[in-house]
Amino acid sequence: MNKSIFWRFLFIGLTVAAAIVFFLPNTPLFKSMPEWWQKNMPNKGIVLGLDLQGGLHLVFEVEADKAVESTVERYVITIREMLQKKKLQTEVKKNGLNIEVTPAGQDVLAAVKEGYSNLDITTAGQMIILRMNDKEMSFIKDNAANQALETIRNRVDQFGVSEPTIHRQGTNEIVVQLPGVKDPKRAIDLIGKTALLEFKIVDDESPVAAQFPSSIAPGDEERVLEQFSGKIPEGDQILFEKKVNRETGAVTKFPVLLKKETVLTGALLSEARVTLDTQFSTPHVSIAFNPEGAKRFEEITAANVKKRLAIILDNTVYSAPVIQERISGGNAQITGSFGMDEAKDLSIVLKAGALPAPLKMLQNVTVGPSLGSDSIEAGKMAGIAGTIAVAIFMIIYYRLSGVIADLALLLNIILLFGAMASLNATLTLPGIAGIILAIGMAVDSNVLMFERMRDELRTGKTPRSAVDSGYKKAFWTIFDSHVTTLITAAVLFQFGTGPIKGFAVTLSLGVSINLYTALIGTKSVFDLINSRHDVKKLSI
Amino acid sequence: MLEIIKNTNIDFLGKRNIAFIFSGIISLIGIFAMVQIATGQANLGIDFAGGTSVQLKFERPVKVHDIRKALEDGGIKDFDLQELTGENKILIRAKNIEIQSGKVSEQVTGVISQKFPDNNFVVDSTTEIGPKVGGKLRADAGMAIVVATIGILIYIAIRFKLNFAVGATVATFHDVTAVLGIFYLLGKEINLILVTALLTIAGYSLTDTVVVFDRIRENLRIRLKDPVESVMNLSINEVLSRTIVTSLTVLLTSVALFFFGGEVLHDFSLAMIIGLLIGTYSSVFVASPIVLLWGGNKPLGKK
Secondary structure: OOHHHHHHHHHHHHHHHHHHHHHHHHOHHHHHOOHHHHHHOOOOOOEEOHHHHOEEEEEEEEOHHHHHHHHHHHHHHHHHHHHHHOOOOOEEEEEOOEEEEEOOOHHHHHHHHHHOOOOEEEEEOOEEEEEOOHHHHHHHHHHHHHHHHHHHHHHHHHHOOOOOEEEEEOOOEEEEEEEOOOOHHHHHHHHHOOOOEEEEEEOOOOHHHHOOOOOEOOOOHHHHHHHHOOOOOOOEEEEEEEEEOOOOOOEEEEEEEEEOOOOEEHHHEEEEEEEEOOOOOOEEEEEEEOHHHHHHHHHHHHHOOOOEEEEEEOOEEEEOOEOOOOOOOOEEEEOOOOOHHHHHHHHHHHHHOOOOOOEEEEEEEEEOHHHHHHHHHHHHHHHHHHHHHHHHHHHHHHHHHHHHHHHHHHHHHHHHHHHHHHOOOEEOHHHHHHHHHHHHHHHHHHHHHHHHHHHHHHOOOOHHHHHHHHHHHHHHHHHHHHHHHHHHHHHHHHHOOHHHHHHHHHHHHHHHHHHHHHHHHHHHHHHHHHHHOOOOOOOO | OOOOOOOOOOOOHHHHHHHHHHHHHHHHHHHHHHHHHHOOOOOEOHHHHOEEEEEEEEOOOOOHHHHHHHHHHOOOOOEEEEEEOOOOEEEEEEEOOOOOOOHHHHHHHHHHHHHOOOOOEEEEEEEEEOHHHHHHHHHHHHHHHHHHHHHHHHHHHHHOOHHHHHHHHHHHHHHHHHHHHHHHHOOOOEOHHHHHHHHHHHHHHHHHHHHHHHHHHHHHHHOOOOOHHHHHHHHHHHHHHHHHHHHHHHHHHHHHHHHHOOHHHHHHHHHHHHHHHHHHHHHHHHHHHHHHHHHOOOOOOOO
């Protein structure tokens, strides 16, 4: 055998061996390999996309403007407290993103300038206007997105999903991919919940509270709010408490009048876990504050004995027990009519912390596990049928040369799977389509060469020179036609979403490998045949 | 030697007027379809239009109109149903609805399980796309088509000459619009996966065109004295069998996908099949005549 042909075959053999090693993890054979192999050799292989293995693909928008708003609200409270401490009679109001302080006395101006030099301060008549600068606002927005990302990551970790993908996209979007989740609704609720835990004092002193209905029809909240708007004392607000009837399971709501000011939030929690009520053995969520939170909790309870303290999660009152005495130690319980899962999820979100801003769902693609496996089966079927059809056609049309082309096709398929496995590429449903199309295109290079060889043979050339010049002349045609397909694949990769990216990957890998199998693989076989015998006639 | 076509001598370029009329009509349909898509009149998939789709797999056969009635009674508005034959699967799509974390899909499954208590089902898939994402995906798809076209134009212009690039690009654009037009006429859904098919068709139709162009260029360099039109005709005839054979092999795999590839890839492979046929036609009847019209008697320039 000619030396260069030997080296080429050796090289092909090595690439095939490498492809098999890389692809092994995707076969059942991998489990029966020795332990050192499983540990040290490639062990990941091709990853199935969400559309094939089932799971959730979610895109959320962090409503970062809300984070800016709540920062403004916090400023209002701290500025008000600061001015009260200095015994300055003023009114502090939030107006959009502006904080308005009236009246604008010299001492007031001096005080805010001293305490809040980071804000832009202007005066307009009898009013001082404070506003965050753009840099601070964009910092808050960016920070909100980052914090939301971290919080979601914590929640998902505790929920227990294998190999989740969570990342930021653009300025304020978060992409969450959860493969193989069995209960999509629960996962969505868990991630999307703002989980803002607040404690507020119930205003039972106002006569308005006595006029509240004891229960309202579902969806009647708006009407109640409208009915009492303007009647409730300044600095108060109405929220609704949910009650579930233990026997019937019927949900009812009723309004509660609260002091607007949040006395404590869940930010100071150190622990949240599910405990069982001893009497009814219904689950509750026990929370514990960190030392700072415990101290504030003690102060608040001390100052409000005999009043009711409402525990509010995402603007729904869960319970509002009467404070019997000062509570030290910083432990509390959230009761409500929870199911076990609900209580567990609540403890997860409380532990992981509240989202800095509400999330809005932009996209939700959920694929059940059965659809995914159906798709894989269908893809296998189509792939095998397509390959056989092409293989038979090539043998009928090009006879022995067709067999060589089919060998190249087989090589192409092996290397394609090997390459995908070596890159740990994600196989998606469109990706399967890409592989099958690549199989159809794989023989094209051979067709172009064979037709060229036929041309050369017609002009009376010997088989050997027909092979050589056929290859040479077909090369640039093959190259050009592959590049055009690669350009579109690259564009698809750039602009496509997950599944489409998978298509671009398999198609471009398939087409690139095809150049190798056609120009090195098939050519070597022809060279081998020509070097062995003095071939008189080419079976083409 | 088995040959599909032997020593043909067809006057392809002489038939260019007929080809231009035919291509003009299907391109016009395609452009009309594009306008309809841009204005939201076409049957856009929810990935472009936004909305919710739920696919249910029942244990036993169900009638589409029973489901329709159940959903209407259940207070769900503005939806359409599609039956995926043979597998007791129903696809329910509700468009243009602001998504609220699973509200619509929950409503749908709730209504169905209530109305069909003795026919169990599983939720195969749920897709909810907010209008903002739909708009972005639509813009991305449009951008992808434009960028791909420019990329191809540049590559062919480098490898050949600008007039060849224009011919190739027009032919490719023609194929894409034609498939789009046919899908529009068939009332098929215009979605992301169709755009993927269109771009693949664009890439592949060029393969055919490049094969023809390569031979034209080669022959033009040898047959300097012959009229360009006859050199082109000769070249097309010479490469006719490989044009057909290469398309045929991809066609075989596309047909396999069409029959066995499952419901999601059904329309994708249909687009591929139509696109391959049109792409093969256009590389012969559209691309070369345009090079002839644009480049006149010196398509390779002064050489």
